[in-house]
Amino acid sequence: MKTQGLMSRYSNILVALVVVLCVFSASAQTAQQLFETGNSQYAQNNYEEAIKNYEQVLDAGYESAEVYYNLANANYKLNRIAPSVYNYEKALALKPNDKEIKNNLQFAQNMTVDAITPLPENTFKKWWNQLLNLFTLDGWALVTVVLIVLFTLSFLVYYFGSKTVLKRSFFTIAFVSLGLGLLSLTLAFQARSNEKNKRFAVVFSPEAEIKNAPNMGSEEVFVLHEGTKVRVIEEQGDWQLIRLADGQEGWIPKTYIKLL
Template structure:
């Protein structure tokens, strides 16, 4: 009975994957024909069915950009980058879209150590670092075994060094995987979707306006109170904005 259930689950998942792949190819064809809105609808149907990938989000960003809809193009480029942080094409197209938005936010300078570490962490996704750690652990185990079966001092030194290096890099990969996971799960970002949004000093309409933001600007969400979001910009500015004015990445 269990085998039948497992077989049915496999067949259903295979069918769903086949349908998603077919929809993805259909969306690509529509995009190449210049039917960008139809391509968007097709890509969104894949997401609405519970499937997501960096490729689908990337193509969505491209289609919205072709329609000069900057805010949704940035949103989906950011979603794609979240799934594949090392992809150069996503970063490049995101930069083009960011150049089209109204707000110019000066990013606070980042220390060289922090910048280098963050760049290294974003080389792979959480899964990528996890698999890297597994491979390095296997390298460590293999090197230890070869160390004990080797007879010459040269080979022993080589395998001992490789084992130590594999262990250190494996531990580093685990730490990077944890950091990447923490960034994805705990740090929330959003994109402004309102044409013009007033950022308040407190989460209510009676408070003073601290500054204004426009479509396409990326913000970090620090807190939520009812239908208000406390946000922070890349330049350090903080304020409150209605939830309806933004879309979470």
Template sequence: MRIFLNFFICCFSLLATAQNDDVFETANTLYNDGKYIEAIDQYESILKSGQHSAELYFNLGNANYKLNNIAPTIYYYEKALQLNPNDEEIQNNLLFAKNMTIDAIDKVPQVGFSRIINNIVNTFGTEVWAKIAIGGVILFVLLFLMYHFSYTTSKKRIAFITSIVSLFIGFFALLMAFQKESLNKKDNPAIVFVQETRVKSEANKTSEEVFRLHEGTKIQVLETYQEWSKIELSDNSIGWILSSEIKLLKGF
């Protein structure tokens, strides 16, 4: 019974993928014909089916760019970049899209020791750091066994030194993996999706306005409280904004 169920699920998945491929081609044709609204509807229907890809988000960004939809353009380019962070075309289009925004927010640069550590941590993802840690520990065990069973002093010395080095690499990579995971959890970006919003000093509408933001601006969400989100800008400015006026980038 379970084999039959898995076979049915597999067939259904393949059928859905084939249908989405047809819809994607139809959307591309509409885009090439200049029917951008219709193309967006087709692309979004694929998203609603649960299928996601960098190419799909990229095309959605392009279609919205043609319509001067600032917030959706940046949002979809950012989503595409999450799935394919090294794609130069996505990066370039995102830069062009950001030129459409009003807010010019300076980025506070990291300096000193924290900058060095963050650069090292961001060299690899959490999974890669974890694999390096496991590899270091396995190598340590093998070298330690070699040290234990070696009969010559020179081989023992080499095995001992390299095992200590591999153990250090393993623990260092493990530390980097935890640090990277911590940074990932803190990283909660969003895009402003209203033409203009008033950012408040507290989570209520009667509190003091601290600054204003406009559509397409990228922010960091620090926490949420009822209908409000506490946000931070790249210049370290902090305030509260209605959660309905932003769209989170994390999750698919």
């Protein structure tokens, strides 16, 4: 009796797993079909329908640089500035080194009204940021693991090796991989800190008055228009404190922007 009960329990678990896998497979297939339908409609210049299909893919919980990129392209064709910039930014976050995404993002940003000149960076900071942007947080974590494994293997060969030339070569490899691994680990922590502390958003309101305090009766400090990217510093009720690339700060209603 106990054996039959145990077998029945395992059978139920197996059936449940099969059902879950079937549902997941069907859902993934549906998302792929929606994506392909969106591509077909885009090719036929039916951008509104293409947008609906791409958004359904995202609503189903599937996101990729390709979906965001195509969604941005469709909005760009309809001259919708804010959705174009927003979705190109989302695509670039998933593929930070994609030149095509960067170029199209630049085209979309050229449609924005606000001309904001970023604060100048010193040479070291500029190089550091360029190095940091080579990979995402996951990318730097993977590079760190690979380099630490390489260091470990090289050190073992050096330690147990018998030939002098071999020991020297692997000692050099171990030393270099350790140094690069520590640098990669530092960059991974920096990328993690950036993701945690830096929240960015895109202005979706056609025109937004930025205030010096989180209320409508406060003084206007400047005006922004749709498509402008801002950094969110603080939140207070229905307002968010934002900072521009040129250092200007002010409060904006949270309904006027969309977090990236």
